[in-house]
Amino acid sequence: MMSEKEINPKQLSPLNLAFIGDCIYELYVREYLVYEANRPVNDLHKESVRFVSAKAQTNAYEKIKPLLTEEEESVFKRGRNAKTGHSPKSASVGEYHTATGMEALIGWLYLTGNEKRLDTLFKIILDK
DSSP, rough: OOSSSOOOOGSSOOHHHHHHHHHHHHHHHHHHHHHHHHHOOOOOHHHHHHHHHHHHHHHHHHHHHOOHHHHHHHHHHHTTOOOHHHHHHHHSSHHHHHHHHHHHHHHHHHHOOOHHEEEEEEEETTTT
Protein backbone atom coordinates (compact mmCIF):
# COMPACT_ATOMS: atom_id res chain seq x y z
CA MET A 1 0.00 0.00 0.00
CA MET A 2 1.16 3.50 -0.78
CA SER A 3 0.73 4.95 2.69
CA GLU A 4 2.67 3.75 5.69
CA LYS A 5 -0.13 4.94 7.94
CA GLU A 6 -2.15 2.16 9.53
CA ILE A 7 -5.93 2.31 9.23
CA ASN A 8 -8.62 0.10 10.60
CA PRO A 9 -11.26 -0.38 7.88
CA LYS A 10 -13.84 -1.12 10.60
CA GLN A 11 -13.44 2.46 11.83
CA LEU A 12 -13.93 4.10 8.44
CA SER A 13 -17.28 5.51 7.47
CA PRO A 14 -19.22 3.40 4.98
CA LEU A 15 -18.94 6.21 2.43
CA ASN A 16 -15.13 6.20 2.78
CA LEU A 17 -15.21 2.46 2.15
CA ALA A 18 -17.46 3.04 -0.88
CA PHE A 19 -15.08 5.73 -2.18
CA ILE A 20 -12.23 3.19 -2.29
CA GLY A 21 -14.55 0.37 -3.34
CA ASP A 22 -15.78 2.28 -6.38
CA CYS A 23 -12.22 2.45 -7.69
CA ILE A 24 -11.43 -1.19 -6.92
CA TYR A 25 -14.68 -2.35 -8.51
CA GLU A 26 -13.85 -0.43 -11.68
CA LEU A 27 -10.30 -1.79 -11.67
CA TYR A 28 -11.54 -5.39 -11.56
CA VAL A 29 -13.97 -4.69 -14.40
CA ARG A 30 -11.33 -2.96 -16.52
CA GLU A 31 -8.84 -5.76 -15.96
CA TYR A 32 -11.47 -8.33 -16.94
CA LEU A 33 -12.32 -6.45 -20.15
CA VAL A 34 -8.70 -5.95 -21.18
CA TYR A 35 -7.97 -9.64 -20.69
CA GLU A 36 -11.09 -10.60 -22.64
CA ALA A 37 -9.98 -8.92 -25.87
CA ASN A 38 -7.59 -6.35 -27.24
CA ARG A 39 -9.97 -3.66 -28.49
CA PRO A 40 -10.20 0.12 -28.83
CA VAL A 41 -10.30 2.04 -25.56
CA ASN A 42 -13.62 3.64 -26.50
CA ASP A 43 -15.15 0.17 -26.80
CA LEU A 44 -13.63 -0.81 -23.45
CA HIS A 45 -15.17 2.23 -21.81
CA LYS A 46 -18.62 1.55 -23.27
CA GLU A 47 -18.42 -2.06 -22.15
CA SER A 48 -17.26 -1.14 -18.64
CA VAL A 49 -20.36 1.01 -18.12
CA ARG A 50 -22.43 -2.18 -18.37
CA PHE A 51 -20.72 -3.49 -15.25
CA VAL A 52 -20.28 -0.41 -13.06
CA SER A 53 -23.72 1.21 -13.21
CA ALA A 54 -25.91 1.17 -10.11
CA LYS A 55 -28.26 -1.27 -11.84
CA ALA A 56 -25.37 -3.61 -12.72
CA GLN A 57 -23.97 -3.43 -9.19
CA THR A 58 -27.41 -4.25 -7.82
CA ASN A 59 -27.50 -7.34 -10.05
CA ALA A 60 -23.98 -8.21 -8.91
CA TYR A 61 -25.07 -8.02 -5.29
CA GLU A 62 -27.94 -10.42 -5.96
CA LYS A 63 -25.44 -12.92 -7.43
CA ILE A 64 -23.13 -12.89 -4.41
CA LYS A 65 -25.64 -12.25 -1.62
CA PRO A 66 -26.10 -15.93 -0.70
CA LEU A 67 -22.32 -16.33 -0.34
CA LEU A 68 -21.64 -13.40 1.96
CA THR A 69 -20.54 -13.94 5.53
CA GLU A 70 -22.35 -12.19 8.37
CA GLU A 71 -19.54 -9.65 8.62
CA GLU A 72 -19.58 -8.98 4.86
CA GLU A 73 -23.36 -8.55 4.90
CA SER A 74 -23.02 -6.14 7.82
CA VAL A 75 -20.49 -4.02 5.90
CA PHE A 76 -22.78 -4.07 2.85
CA LYS A 77 -25.75 -2.91 4.96
CA ARG A 78 -23.72 -0.09 6.52
CA GLY A 79 -22.92 1.15 3.02
CA ARG A 80 -26.45 0.66 1.72
CA ASN A 81 -27.94 2.56 4.65
CA ALA A 82 -25.46 5.45 4.58
CA LYS A 83 -26.86 8.90 3.89
CA THR A 84 -25.16 9.93 0.66
CA GLY A 85 -26.75 13.32 0.15
CA HIS A 86 -26.86 12.51 -3.53
CA SER A 87 -29.78 11.67 -5.78
CA PRO A 88 -29.25 9.14 -8.55
CA LYS A 89 -29.61 10.17 -12.18
CA SER A 90 -29.97 6.89 -14.03
CA ALA A 91 -31.05 4.47 -11.32
CA SER A 92 -33.71 4.08 -8.68
CA VAL A 93 -32.94 5.19 -5.15
CA GLY A 94 -32.88 1.54 -4.08
CA GLU A 95 -30.40 0.60 -6.81
CA TYR A 96 -28.21 3.55 -5.91
CA HIS A 97 -28.12 2.55 -2.24
CA THR A 98 -27.44 -1.10 -3.10
CA ALA A 99 -24.57 0.00 -5.34
CA THR A 100 -23.16 2.09 -2.50
CA GLY A 101 -23.38 -0.97 -0.25
CA MET A 102 -21.55 -3.06 -2.85
CA GLU A 103 -18.82 -0.45 -3.15
CA ALA A 104 -18.46 -0.29 0.64
CA LEU A 105 -18.11 -4.07 0.77
CA ILE A 106 -15.51 -4.07 -2.02
CA GLY A 107 -13.60 -1.24 -0.32
CA TRP A 108 -13.65 -3.06 3.01
CA LEU A 109 -12.42 -6.32 1.48
CA TYR A 110 -9.64 -4.44 -0.29
CA LEU A 111 -8.54 -2.50 2.79
CA THR A 112 -8.56 -5.64 4.94
CA GLY A 113 -6.20 -7.27 2.43
CA ASN A 114 -8.67 -9.95 1.42
CA GLU A 115 -7.70 -10.12 -2.26
CA LYS A 116 -8.51 -13.82 -2.53
CA ARG A 117 -12.09 -13.14 -1.42
CA LEU A 118 -12.35 -10.26 -3.90
CA ASP A 119 -11.15 -12.56 -6.69
CA THR A 120 -13.72 -15.19 -5.71
CA LEU A 121 -16.60 -12.71 -5.64
CA PHE A 122 -15.61 -11.06 -8.90
CA LYS A 123 -15.44 -14.41 -10.69
CA ILE A 124 -19.10 -14.80 -9.77
CA ILE A 125 -20.01 -11.19 -10.55
CA LEU A 126 -18.33 -11.34 -13.97
CA ASP A 127 -19.56 -14.90 -14.66
CA LYS A 128 -16.06 -16.32 -15.00
